[in-house]
Amino acid sequence: MSVAYSERQRAMLQEMGIRVWASPVPVPVAASVPVVEAAAEKVVAPVVVAAPVANPASVSAQGIALRPSGVAAMDWDALRAAVSSCRACALCERRTQTVFGTGHPQAQWMLIGEAPGEQEDRQGEPFVGKAGQLLDNMLRAVGLTRGEAPAHEQVYIANVLKCRPPQNRNPEPQEVAQCEPYLLRQIALVQPKLILAMGRFAVQSLLKTGEPIGRLRGRVHEVPGLPGVPVVVTYHPAYLLRNPMDKARSWEDLCLAREVMTDV
Numbered sequence: 001m002s003v004a005y006s007e008r009q010r011a012m013l014q015e016m017g018i019r020v021w022a023s024p025v026p027v028p029v030a031a032s033v034p035v036v037e038a039a040a041e042k043v044v045a046p047v048v049v050a051a052p053v054a055n056p057a058s059v060s061a062q063g064i065a066l067r068p069s070g071v072a073a074m075d076w077d078a079l080r081a082a083v084s085s086c087r088a089c090a091l092c093e094r095r096t097q098t099v100f101g102t103g104h105p106q107a108q109w110m111l112i113g114e115a116p117g118e119q120e121d122r123q124g125e126p127f128v129g130k131a132g133q134l135l136d137n138m139l140r141a142v143g144l145t146r147g148e149a150p151a152h153e154q155v156y157i158a159n160v161l162k163c164r165p166p167q168n169r170n171p172e173p174q175e176v177a178q179c180e181p182y183l184l185r186q187i188a189l190v191q192p193k194l195i196l197a198m199g200r201f202a203v204q205s206l207l208k209t210g211e212p213i214g215r216l217r218g219r220v221h222e223v224p225g226l227p228g229v230p231v232v233v234t235y236h237p238a239y240l241l242r243n244p245m246d247k248a249r250s251w252e253d254l255c256l257a258r259e260v261m262t263d264v
């Protein structure tokens with residue numbers, strides 16, 4: 001799909017220091033593209049990634065049901081019901097509600113973030129508030145939306161975790177291990193042509209790596225165990241609100257994702 005920009009849109013993107021996506025250049029998976037590390041990216045300890053869990057226990061040692069069995073075979077309705085009643089980790093204790101995901105169930109683009117924040121926990125939807133508005137603007141610039149649209153224009157958005165960590169702390173490895181099967185099932189049901197992983201935690205959790213985003217940008221990855229689905233990494237919109245100078249890099253990531261989509 002080509003994206004036509006008005007002069008006004010081009011001027012706006014230029015104003016933001018953003019390069020407008022131009023002619024498609026196919027980028028192969030695992031292609032080696034020079035990486036420009038974000039100078040302003042926070043220096044933080046890498047996420048402690050949970051060891052891959054092929055079939056995490058759905059019953060605790062005490063025999064307490066943690067997560068419904070059969071997640072890997074659930075349809076959308078069953079999966080949504082399983083998440084909304086899930087008590088597989090301590091995050092269930094303080095949530096207002098679970099945040100399942102939103103968008104087209106057969107979207108070509110799947111966006112994956114970290115976990116619900118305060119507003120998401122209240123509203124039950126991922127990426128709301130100012131970060132959500134910025135994400136919507138960025139999607140609009142490449143011809144995508146989370147609103148009603150055909151599958152090739154509408155995205156599906158989900159988080160690694162479906163419940164809000166208190167004070168927005170980093171998720172614990174055990175919480176990720178318990179919640180991950182839900183996300184993997186969402187990916188399997190959507191069957192996206194491309195995954196855009198947003199933010200350090202989502203990126204490192206999905207790719208099972210401790211590498212910072214600055215070293216992972218500019219290349220196409222795959223989720224271990226999910227071959228054939230290209231993954232492009234970028235900054236979380238909330239990070240971009242705090243570090244607007246990196247909006248241009250984020251735009252470059254979207255351009256890379258668009259280029260990948262022309263080749264799949």
Ligand code: SF4
Pocket residue numbers: 083086087088089090091092098161162163175178179
């Ligand atoms: S975060 Fe995930 S695993 Fe933990 S209670 Fe919520 S839905 Fe269940």
